[in-house]
Amino acid sequence: MTAERNGSTTIETTPGTTGTPAGTAAGAEITSTRGRWLHHWDAEDTGQWESVGRAIAKRNLAWSIACEFLGFVVWQLWSIVVVFLPGAGFTFSSGELFWLISIPSLVGATLRIPYTFMVARFGGRNWTIVSALLLLIPTVGLALCVGNPETPFGAMLAVAALAGLGGGNFASSMANITYFFPAREKGWALGLNAAGGNLGAAVAQFMVPLAVTLLAAGTLGLPLAGLMWVPFILIAAWGAWKYMDNLTSAKSDIAGSLASLREPHLWILALLYIGTFGSFIGFSAVFPKLIMDSFGAGVGIPIGPAIISLAFLGALIGSLARPYGGKLADRWGGARVTVACFGVLSLTALAQLLTLPLGSFPLFLSLFLVLFAAAGAGNGSTYRMIPMVFALRASSTDSPDGGKMSAARKGSAALGIISAIGAYGGFVVPQVLNASRQATGGYQGAFIGFVAAYLILMALTWAVYLRPSSAASLSRV
CATH class of the missing domain: 1.20.1250.20 (MFS general substrate transporter like domains)
Known part of the structure; x- marks a missing residue:
């Protein structure tokens, strides 16, 4: 129930009110003041x-x-x-x-x-x-x-x-x-x-x-x-x-942000996020132009006088794959899923490189959809790794602050920083494709670079988070 008191709204959490399970103790009282400011909010209560x-x-x-x-x-x-x-x-x-x-x-x-x-x-x-x-x-x-x-x-x-x-x-x-x-x-x-x-x-x-x-x-x-x-x-x-x-x-939490910047794993995870989210957003942005350059304007779904490019399927598949990547990470571990995603990305980029000269749109589209699915799933699994890595590092004497700052604080701050760094992939991917087209007249050179990058990121993920002899012992991630 709610009550007005001295110009503020009191949201009472009384036992027995609608929505409160039997036997649940009353939680702290939430009050709301002008501007819809909620006081005494505690989601853990x-x-x-x-x-x-x-x-x-x-x-x-x-x-x-x-x-x-x-x-x-x-x-x-x-x-x-x-x-x-x-x-x-x-x-x-x-x-x-x-x-x-x-x-x-x-x-x-x-x-x-x-x-x-x-x-x-x-x-x-x-x-x-x-x-x-x-x-x-x-x-x-x-x-x-x-x-x-x-x-x-x-x-x-x-x-x-x-x-x-x-x-x-x-x-x-x-x-x-x-x-x-x-x-x-x-x-x-x-x-x-x-x-x-x-x-x-x-x-x-x-x-x-x-x-x-x-x-x-x-x-x-x-x-x-x-x-x-x-x-x-x-x-x-x-x-x-x-x-x-x-x-x-x-x-x-400025202190949490500064502390997370001193953590080497922030920069490693940021690289992985460039490879996953950066690939998703970068290829999403450039996919319509790649289709146009490679196959012309007449490829797509005709709806009246409009031709709807099938480029939207890439962003759609990648978006839908993201939560599944997180679910797989919960079951198998984020590092294992991320390694698998980079493996699929590298193989798909290689297949795209080898088949581009064939000029087959169905093959081109199919391979790109696999690439988007792997990038989206890797996006979810890598994001899932971040709080787990910081939780394990917070209890480690190898942590830059000796484990004094909580995992939650550093992990929360790292999520924002890593999401920002990863988004730079949306700039890098189109510019790599542009450089390839300017230099050679085609996109094969760019895909060679993508294959190499994905293989390096796959090896980096394995070496840091899955290798049995890893000093950080983070294979549970």
């Missing part, structure tokens, strides 16, 4: 959690997913828009198009670092509203730029860079949801939050071709690629304002 906490957490999770989903949509808009630029009268070179594809990932990865601390500074609800409304800038900016073929490349690049605002949303969204759930349910909540966001890339690549052709009544209405998301962004921001909460218990 079983009584509080079972009576009112779970419902509050799930409500915040639902709107967090909605806002993060739109963040990924905006982050990946240029991946599909660039395919339509030549038809809209733009005469940019292939190299310039690659920059429009990759610059959002560069900016988004960089923004993830400060975004991690915004929740504690301004409140999860408040920052979700602000970060959602900021998405209006790159969407409206895109509409203005692509509506005029005379728009200079510099202006286009600046607006594409602003799409990186959507990439930063992941870090603040994950940080916010971390505070709402108890440790025993954190993995499920964070996995759902991440997967829901990742799906935004697939939805953007499916919906944009429909909008710019079908909704434009037979013409190429490219500005709709940005404008179509404006109503959804406004609804999401309204939902965050209406239904989300701020937690006074959410605190920035």
Whole structure:
């Protein structure tokens, strides 16, 4: 039940109220003050959690997913828009198009670092509203730029860079949801939050071709690629304002972040995350252009006058595979699953290298979908490794701080930093492909590099986390 007291709302967790199991002790009282600030929140308090906490957490999770989903949509808009630029009268070179594809990932990865601390500074609800409304800038900016073929490349690049605002949303969204759930349910909540966001890339690549052709009544209405998301962004921001909460218990942990930076395993795990999440987001961004360059504009699903590129299948498969990677990691260990994923990635990249000259689209697409599935599963398994590695290291005398700082603090801080570093793969992958095309006229050279990188990362994972003689004895990860 709730009661008004001195201008604040008291959310009482009384035994016997609806939603409280019989025999469950009363939890600490939660109070809410102006601006939807919740006081005395403790997700680990079983009584509080079972009576009112779970419902509050799930409500915040639902709107967090909605806002993060739109963040990924905006982050990946240029991946599909660039395919339509030549038809809209733009005469940019292939190299310039690659920059429009990759610059959002560069900016988004960089923004993830400060975004991690915004929740504690301004409140999860408040920052979700602000970060959602900021998405209006790159969407409206895109509409203005692509509506005029005379728009200079510099202006286009600046607006594409602003799409990186959507990439930063992941870090603040994950940080916010971390505070709402108890440790025993954190993995499920964070996995759902991440997967829901990742799906935004697939939805953007499916919906944009429909909008710019079908909704434009037979013409190429490219500005709709940005404008179509404006109503959804406004609804999401309204939902965050209406239904989300701020937690006074959410605190920035600068000391935890600095301590995790001194941990060698942070940098090892960041490399692995570049190989998994970086591959997912990088290939998601560049896949529409790879299909266009290799097979032309006529490949896809015809819907009226529109040809829907099958590129969206890659981001879709990768997003759906992520939670399964986490589940497999729970059963077999994150390191074993990550090694297997890098093995599949290397074999698939090698097969793509050998079969590219055949010019077979079904084979090309099939191999890429396997690659996306392995990257997505590896994304989930690597992310699962992070708190486990820090838990084992916290009790080790080899830890830089001698195990004085808790595993939870360093592991939580490391999640944000590693997610930021991993997102730089979204810039690296398109630029490696661009360099290969500029140097040789094709993509074979890039795939040679990808095969080598995946084999190195597979060997690194085995050597550090699975090798029996590993001094760190982290094979349980």
